[in-house]
Amino acid sequence: MRIPDFLKKLLLDRLLDLEDTLVFNQYEDQAVDxxxxxxxxxxxxxxxxxxxxxxxxxxxxxxxxxxxxxxxxxxxxxxxxxxxxxxxxxxxxxxxxxxxxxxxxxxxxxxxxxxxxxxxxxxxxxxxxxxxxxxxxxxxxxxxxxxxxxxxxxxxxxxxxxxxxxxxxxxxxxxxxxxxxxxxxxxxxxxxxxxxxxxxxxxxxxxxxxxxxxxxxxxxxxxxxxxxxxxxxxxxxxxxxxxxxxxxxxxxxxxxxxxxxxxxxxxxxxxxKGGKDKYSSVTRDTYLGLGPSAGTFTGKQFLFNTFHMNDYISLPLHNRIPTAYIMNITPNMERLFWIYWRLYETAIPLTAYKDRFGSEFCDDFNHWLWLADKLHYTVKKDNHIVLTKKGIHRVHLLQNHFSLDYINRIWTACTQDPPPSKVPLCTWCA
Ligand code: SF4
The missing domain is CATH 3.20.20.70 (Aldolase class I)
Known part of the structure; x- marks a missing residue:
């Protein structure tokens, strides 16, 4: 089952601010944090x-x-x-x-x-x-x-x-x-x-x-x-x-x-099991990606290295970082990314949210919380908003529909030869 574009747009319109843009532009030595x-x-x-x-x-x-x-x-x-x-x-x-x-x-x-x-x-x-x-x-x-x-x-x-x-x-x-x-x-x-x-x-x-x-x-x-x-x-x-x-x-x-x-x-x-530390390939707040196609997230910018092996081989050897694309991240987008990955981890720690963003999660997202509660997707427990089994399954579906769609768009565009100057993450944000 696919989520129609108009529904995705509706959802994103509710979450994104006016200055948020979901478009990667070619990297041209912009400042990076x-x-x-x-x-x-x-x-x-x-x-x-x-x-x-x-x-x-x-x-x-x-x-x-x-x-x-x-x-x-x-x-x-x-x-x-x-x-x-x-x-x-x-x-x-x-x-x-x-x-x-x-x-x-x-x-x-x-x-x-x-x-x-x-x-x-x-x-x-x-x-x-x-x-x-x-x-x-x-x-x-x-x-x-x-x-x-x-x-x-x-x-x-x-x-x-x-x-x-x-x-x-x-x-x-x-x-x-x-x-x-x-x-x-x-x-x-x-x-x-x-x-x-x-x-x-x-x-x-x-x-x-x-x-x-x-x-x-x-x-x-x-x-x-x-x-x-x-x-x-x-x-x-x-x-x-x-x-x-x-x-x-x-x-x-x-x-x-x-x-x-x-x-x-x-x-x-x-x-x-066994009180071990969790192994995760994706949930890092900020990271530098090294190698072709690797992503970098600073909290303020989202970047991708070139997907073209010959460029990857030649750029560093000519003293240039192989970054190909950049998207600026507004404070609202940074917050949404953070929440997305906490949902992926199945719980939102309320104290960590306040420490990081300076406001109360339950105030900032009260309408969403009300809806999630009515749909039996979340419960409040030990100062966390915890996903129920039903909620976890819905996040799993969202992962399929949003992340995979975005990854698909980025990968498809970046592997083109020559690569495009812009990579929009949705049809309406080009
Ligand atoms: S093709 Fe993909 S899944 Fe298979 S070994 Fe290589 S990286 Fe892993």
């Missing part, structure tokens, strides 16, 4: 095998291209050294692509960053096909303390259906090895709502996942970005995706099963 940034992200844009559903920016691994990319990444870090120096960074998140294809580069990048600033946590995501003993030792020496393994499912037929190139039996061995290494947090990424998947199959995956040493389980629905291979495949072959009701039943089944087995819901999609 880099010093506000407290987290780092490195994007490794290579995979040996490309999965059909994957929306992320990645190229097939090629040694020479990867070498040039590595030189540019290290240079990009140096170009930010002037404001990184002496800062304490809450986290470094390494994603992609498949970061473990380039552990030598990661070690160099982490050394370079550590010489400039303090890195409190290092989190990395990878796939079972690219983990071996050497890689695990290197990650350990690098100081990686949180790891996420993109398992996706424990049924070979579903792994094959999305182009994953490893065996379930091998995945279980990799999980066992990682479990022995005392990571602060070990997360498994899993997918649900495959075409044809039954609740019984989902249940088997849940039980197998719960039996692993992973501390956190993250279940995403199979997304179908129109520009991803599976999006095109779906259109071409008329693949029938599970309908909204089936997806909802599956989502509730996951929530009930995990909450009933000692897990705590820490985001719309993630469940954590």
């Amino acid at each position: 880099w010093e506000r940034i407290e987290n780092l992200y490195i994007h490794i844009p290579f995979c040996r095998n490309k999965c059909l559903y994957c929306p992320y920016f990645k190229k097939t691994y090629q040694e020479q291209k990867a070498w040039f990319f590595g030189e540019s990444l290290l240079r990009e870090i140096e170009l930010h050294a002037w404001w990184l120096k002496g800062k304490e960074m809450q986290s470094l998140y390494i994603g992609g692509g498949t970061p473990t294809l380039m552990t030598n580069l990661l070690i160099q990048a982490v050394e370079k960053l550590s010489a400039l600033c303090i890195l409190k946590n290092i989190a990395l995501e990878t796939t079972p096909a690219e983990i071996n003993n050497r890689v695990l030792v290197e990650l350990h020496h690098m100081g990686c303390n949180m790891i996420s393994l993109g398992v996706q499912d424990f049924h070979q037929k579903y792994l094959s259906s999305i182009g994953r190139n490893y065996l379930v039996a091998d995945t279980l061995k990799v999980i066992e090895k990682i479990g022995l290494l005392y990571y602060d947090t070990f997360n498994l990424d899993l997918i649900f709502a495959f075409p044809g998947q039954t609740i019984q199959e989902l249940d088997k995956t849940l039980h197998m996942a719960m039996a692993t040493p992973a501390h956190q389980l993250t279940f995403y629905p199979l997304f179908t970005f129109p520009y991803s291979t599976i999006g095109r495949f779906k259109q071409l072959k008329k693949v029938i995706m599970p309908d909204g009701l089936t997806r909802k039943r599956m989502y509730y089944h996951i929530c009930d099963k995990l909450l009933g087995n000692g897990y705590k819901q820490v985001s719309v999609w993630s469940f954590l």
Whole structure:
């Protein structure tokens, strides 16, 4: 089900102020509040095998291209050294692509960053096909303390259906090895709502996942970005995706099963056990993205690096940061972004809101709160506005309709050659 544009417009008109614009413009050396940034992200844009559903920016691994990319990444870090120096960074998140294809580069990048600033946590995501003993030792020496393994499912037929190139039996061995290494947090990424998947199959995956040493389980629905291979495949072959009701039943089944087995819901999609720190790839207040297509958020500006690999390779080597697009963030938009991510985490801490924005959340959003209460989406508990199970499901739907739509627009525009001078996030805000 799609939300019609007029409804989206109505909703955004109620939330946005007149000066808020949802348009990215070409970056032309505008001033950026880099010093506000407290987290780092490195994007490794290579995979040996490309999965059909994957929306992320990645190229097939090629040694020479990867070498040039590595030189540019290290240079990009140096170009930010002037404001990184002496800062304490809450986290470094390494994603992609498949970061473990380039552990030598990661070690160099982490050394370079550590010489400039303090890195409190290092989190990395990878796939079972690219983990071996050497890689695990290197990650350990690098100081990686949180790891996420993109398992996706424990049924070979579903792994094959999305182009994953490893065996379930091998995945279980990799999980066992990682479990022995005392990571602060070990997360498994899993997918649900495959075409044809039954609740019984989902249940088997849940039980197998719960039996692993992973501390956190993250279940995403199979997304179908129109520009991803599976999006095109779906259109071409008329693949029938599970309908909204089936997806909802599956989502509730996951929530009930995990909450009933000692897990705590820490985001719309993630469940954590054992008092560990949550692993998250997205909920950072401010971050600098390094690498092609990486996003940066300062709270005052939202920026994207170029999506064109040749530009990414040449710009830092010519002493230019590879930023391609910028959108200015008004105080109202900053507040809405903050609330969006707290909703994603399933609760809005009222004291934190007041400390940050200087006003009471319940006054600023009293009409919305009244509506959410009437619809049984939220309850007030321990100085938090907490989403109910129904509310969490609606946020999960909103994520699908808004974020994925926006991501789709940005990715589609930025990968054009030549890239457009403006990237509007909605049809009416161009
Ligand atoms: S899902 Fe992961 S491994 Fe597969 S293509 Fe995307 S980034 Fe690469």
